[in-house]
């Protein structure tokens with residue numbers, strides 16, 4: 001891996017974090033360094049690299065006057081080859097519990113085995129549980145003189161203030177384009193790989209200011225047949241737009257296909273995901289009226305506005321959360337596609353839940369409205385035709401016509417549904433379109449059991465698709481009406497026990513199964 005192979009072995013090799021570097025070096029030479037640091041910054045900006053260089057410098061047996069390690073003594077050599085036992089690296093993403101921190105605390109008490117300082121690097125420290133943070137805090141409050149803690153995080157907001165206040169905080173920013181190009185150029189030269197400056201700039205741009213991503217992209221170009229455009233193609237705005245569209249339209253199969261197509265093309269999925277999070281952030285910015293902050297001129301504002309109109313802020317934040325989590329999961333993933341696939345399915349599942357909740361709310365509101373209208377209206381005099389659809393008073397002629405046309409086509413509609421799902425069709429036959437308001441269609445059913453069946457996500461889709469042929473796109477709401485005529489008892493059907501009730505019964509007894517339904521309800 002290029003990122004490991006070309007990781008700087010001294011501070012001099014660190015590019016782009018001038019201020020942090022000189023501050024740390026002067027602390028080392030003056031022996032004024034802290035016992036706990038918190039490194040904050042985006043992924044791949046050099047936090048753990050700096051932490052390791054720091055651990056090496058304070059343990060080096062022959063450091064230079066400016067604080068650089070010699071890279072020749074035992075301590076330096078063993079840190080460079082990863083065998084130094086007093087440098088303990090813990091990844092809080094996978095060791096986040098109280099027990100992990102307890103083990104660490106036990107170890108902290110023991111003196112370093114063969115060096116000056118024991119250095120603990122805890123990466124992604126924001127992933128620790130609250131209990132683990134509390135345990136860690138105790139150690140940070142009274143650290144033994146021989147121990148140094150370096151906590152690193154991409155998400156500073158999740159670090160408790162109590163922990164932050166015990167640490168010297170250093171903030172890493174995204175690397176500048178020129179700095180990344182310099183690093184890439186140096187690696188390409190050492191690999192004896194010829195690459196145009198223009199292509200290095202493309203890679204640097206695609207990496208969004210993360211050294212690690214930039215180096216990974218370069219490695220793909222160097223070690224495969226892919227050209228730069230193929231590799232950075234992952235960051236084509238189109239691929240982000242496609243993903244967001246699939247999520248909005250609820251198309252899990254197409255989203256998964258997109259992920260696998262990108263993977264087949266050799267696209268680096270962590271880089272793609274990071275770009276995707278940036279894209280979603282831009283949707284968020286547009287949704288709060290901060291269009292001027294949109295980061296990239298290649299993104300069309302039209303499309304961002306469109307997405308912002310389709311998603312509310314809670315949805316957008318959920319998208320950012322879930323894809324950011326996917327980003328962290330890549331390093332443990334069995335296959336590279338998996339974290340993204342899980343993210344997509346998680347989001348679509350939660351979208352489904354949100355929709356169900358919203359439709360339930362709508363139903364309740366609709367039901368309340370219906371009740372209100374019913375109680376306000378006196379019974380019409382006998383013989384006068386009374387429209388069954390309460391919306392007709394407000395909705396005008398067009399809507400009442402729509403309802404009439406739906407009612408006259410209802411048998412055909414039920415037959416079309418039967419072609420897809422026969423038991424659902426018998427429920428539809430028993431439902432009655434009563435109101436249409438814009439594209440919200442209210443169906444009156446007589447049993448809560450029918451309401452539940454119609455509202456099950458898959459069933460809804462079937463019915464709404466069939467209805468689309470008649471009245472265009474619509475959303476169904478069910479209300480439970482009262483029915484008095486044509487009662488058929490369970491006795492009439494020869495069914496006695498609850499266990500006798502099956503879909504088949506419901507299908508065969510197409511009308512008037514009040515008693516069956518009541519049995520099902522209890």
Ligand SMILES: [Zn+2]
Pocket residue numbers: 059060061062063069070071072073074075076077
């Ligand atoms: Zn040394």
